[in-house]
Amino acid sequence: MQRADLVELAVAAQRLESTNIATRISHFMGIPIEKALAALPGHWSTVVSRITRTALEKALDGALYSLKPLPRKPANKTHKLIAGVSGAIGGSFGITALAVELPISATLMLRSIADIARSHGEDLADLDTKMACLTVFALSGGSANNQESADTSYYAVRSFLSKAIGDTTNHIAVHGFSKEGAPALVKLVNAVASRFSIPVSEKLAAQTLPAIGAVGGASVNLLFMEHYQQMAKAHFSVRRLEKRYGKDIVKDMYIRIVKENVSRQRKKWSTAELAAP
Known part of the structure; x- marks a missing residue:
């Protein structure tokens, strides 16, 4: 693997394994996100899951399939600006x-993701x-304290x-985006929503804090969009490298990078513990 591509893979691994939205929101609020989550009513986890599934379905209809496949620079700042406005609304009404x-x-996020994919x-x-x-x-x-090395969170996801992607792709290839293809797509949306609903709950908890309000809600949404x-x-850096070098080679290099990062982190913690009074 060429050095520039290896560096790109290392940067991608760092983002995918160590960049945690809950941690970023906690730093923004100045309190652990767990405290904000504890303030939500117990039944809201079910409600958030349902709303998340519906949101992903609407996003598929309104974003991904309306974009033209022409290459251009992604409009990340525009998408973040509009997301901030919608977050201000969320912060105002809780x-x-x-x-x-x-x-x-x-x-907006799916349009931005597709924009990045195209780039x-x-x-x-x-x-x-x-x-x-x-x-x-x-x-x-992932988490800054991630100890997983043999099976990274990225490749685990x-x-x-x-399987859900394979079933969906095969089904839609035959039936298209029709009612006949809907069950397979719903299976994939449900699988994605099961994971996406967790950070959505964290985002909701932050935006519903009394001290957050419209400005805070907009800021949380900007963090969410940027994340x-x-x-x-x-993700698309890894996919580009997989197409160039092969999936197995890239995965092996990725896992090696993560193992080395975890090893360095452990040594750092050990040194800090020895230096502590």
């Missing part, structure tokens, strides 16, 4: 606004690319979604 605000945010040489007319764009919503990011833009950049 929990009750999620059913309205999340489909808007998800549609990495992906063909938006290709069904595999469309499924790869949807996959980004399942990439919530891709493995988790692989998934970073996930998309990393």
